[in-house]
Amino acid sequence: MQWNQIKNVFILVFLLLNVYLLYQFNEKRELADVDVLEPRESTIEHQLELEDIEIGELPEEELKETYLSVDQRTFTKEFDELSDTDSQKMLLINESFIVSLFEKTIPIRESDSTSDIEDLFEDEIPYAEEYEFWNWNKDTNVIIFFQQKKDRSVYFNQNGVVLVYLNDDDEAVFYTQTMLGETEQRQEEKSLIEPMTAVETLYNANELKSGDEITNVGIGFHTRVPLEDGEQIFVPTWKVVVNEERNYFVNAIEGFVFAGDEVEFLEETLELYIERMEDIEEEDEEVMQTFILEQLHEKMDRIIGGE
Secondary structure (H helix, E strand, C coil): CHHHHHHHHHHHHHHHHHHHHHHHHHHHHHHHHHHHHCCHHHHHHHHHHHCCCEECCCCCCCCEECCEEEEECCCCCCHHHHCCCCCEEEEEECCCEEEEEEEEEEECCCCCCHHHHHHHCCCCCCCHHHEEEEEEECCCCEEEEEEEECCEEEECCCCCEEEEEECCCCEEEEEEECCEEEEEECCCCEECCCHHHHHHHHHHCCCCCCCCEEEEEEEEEEEEEECCCCCEEEEEEEEEEECCCEEEEEECCCCCEECCCHHHHHHHHHHHHHHHHHCCCCHHHHHHHHHHHHHHHHHHHHHHHHC
16 A cells, blocks of 8 residues: 555656756747747847847838939039139039039038038039038038939939038138939849848947947948949948947848948049149140149148048
């Protein structure tokens, strides 16, 4: 009788143990399923948290875009109308490059906001509404406006930019302008990678450091493949701003990082513009040509001296 009781106790203990082990197994399996279903963003968010990297507000809407094909715009047909002004002396070079000297300099204040600066040149620069303020580069004292396509900036493109050149008193003296033409879709629209995926791309590329803060993420376009016939292909691009000062660009379709160095862009652009100015052969423009070339070389010297 005593043996039967002991046997029953053992059976009961083993039964309870099996129930406990089954419970543990199901709990671990549910946790594993959650890990599988958990979106990739939670993983990168956890990694960023461990690195003390903060993320501001990210765009939430799902965006669709495609590659754009764009030609250079020429000003030949409308240049007579554009240049019919007493406030500027305007020159057209190679049909697509405008150089314009203000009759009276335009003062810029340190306290001027982005919208203030855009308003200053709203009536001074042709098609100003199609450009967006990018930055006031203090080292060269040049203000940069990037052209927009589909209400989004085209970053660092020499064929769609306005550069306003300031003197040492922070007064606008002249500007140069190029402009992109009509756009054409190259493919059907497709969903873009999510903003967090762009952040993750930068993290995996070791571009983010401990203590950094992602202060802004926005969408624009970047030149992907410049073609020999002058046609250019633009790809949707996430611009990721870190600590309100470092800009990174991530291809929003293919997911790789673009270069976007402002100083390098200015240097290459000034070199190109100097070449264009040196090609002018009209004798009646010699005075303006000489002055503009002196100014461009002075800006170039600032870049070289700062390297």
